[in-house]
Amino acid sequence: MGYQIAIDGPAGAGKSTIAKEVARRKGYIYVDTGALYRGIAYFLLERGIKADEQEKIIEVLPDIQIEIRYEKRKQEVYLNGNRITHKIRTEEVGNMASKVSSLKAVRDKLLQMQRDLGNSFDVVMDGRDIGTNVLKDANVKIFLTASSRTRAMRRMNQLKRRGLNPSIDEIERDIIIRDKQDSTREIAPLKQAEDAIRIDSSNLSIREVVNRILKECK
Numbered sequence: 411m412g413y414q415i416a417i418d419g420p421a422g423a424g425k426s427t428i429a430k431e432v433a434r435r436k437g438y439i440y441v442d443t444g445a446l447y448r449g450i451a452y453f454l455l456e457r458g459i460k461a462d463e464q465e466k467i468i469e470v471l472p473d474i475q476i477e478i479r480y481e482k483r484k485q486e487v488y489l490n491g492n493r494i495t496h497k498i499r500t501e502e503v504g505n506m507a508s509k510v511s512s513l514k515a516v517r518d519k520l521l522q523m524q525r526d527l528g529n530s531f532d533v534v535m536d537g538r539d540i541g542t543n544v545l546k547d548a549n550v551k552i553f554l555t556a557s558s559r560t561r562a563m564r565r566m567n568q569l570k571r572r573g574l575n576p577s578i579d580e581i582e583r584d585i586i587i588r589d590k591q592d593s594t595r596e597i598a599p600l601k602q603a604e605d606a607i608r609i610d611s612s613n614l615s616i617r618e619v620v621n622r623i624l625k626e627c628k
């Protein structure tokens with residue numbers, strides 16, 4: 411088993427930025443598990459299947475092959491052989507992912523794959539249920555959070571850099587809806603593991619958070 415650093419937390423808390431940097435500093439692999447749920451969501455949206463069409467979703471799940479490949483140490487996501495790494499980074503896909511990730515069949519499909527990655531490499535893995543479920547014995551568990559307003563501001567800046575012009579209130583509303591969906595679902599809800607260290611990043615720089623986590627890894 412490799413060294414495992416689990417980072418969980420709500421949408422927009424800065425998990426991926428922080429996890430990537432921790433992975434770089436340690437020379438570990440970064441596993442973005444949200445991308446797997448997004449991959450499934452992307453497939454369903456392409457097929458015109460709605461989030462509440464449970465039976466249809468379960469029926470098509472075997473047709474979905476999600477794969478993570480590391481190219482130049484960067485995570486690339488493949489759906490049935492096609493690279494979709496960038497196509498899954500939209501709000502539409504994120505919201506769909508949040509909805510369908512509550513289905514047991516969807517979570518079961520992705521669980522083993524995440525565990526295999528955690529057992530094969532030294533990893534920094536981020537998601538919602540890594541410390542509580544996927545890598546229950548992780549060496550270090552972090553629960554990274556920030557206020558909904560801070561998270562909305564960060565998302566807005568990200569989207570602006572991509573040339574979009576979103577409204578902060580709308581983004582914050584979406585974030586609150588997503589938090590609620592993720593933390594109230596029955597299976598593997600978003601919650602802090604008992605042995606996780608809670609870090610509120612609202613008033614911390616990326617560097618401060620990264621250093622704090624690196625200190626825990628000693």
Ligand code: C5P
Binds near residue numbers: 509540
């Ligand atoms: O982190 P990201 O925004 O890419 O995740 C998209 C959605 O996937 C989340 O809102 C959550 O519902 C789901 N997810 C999950 N378990 C994980 C990672 C993501 O349920 N480990």
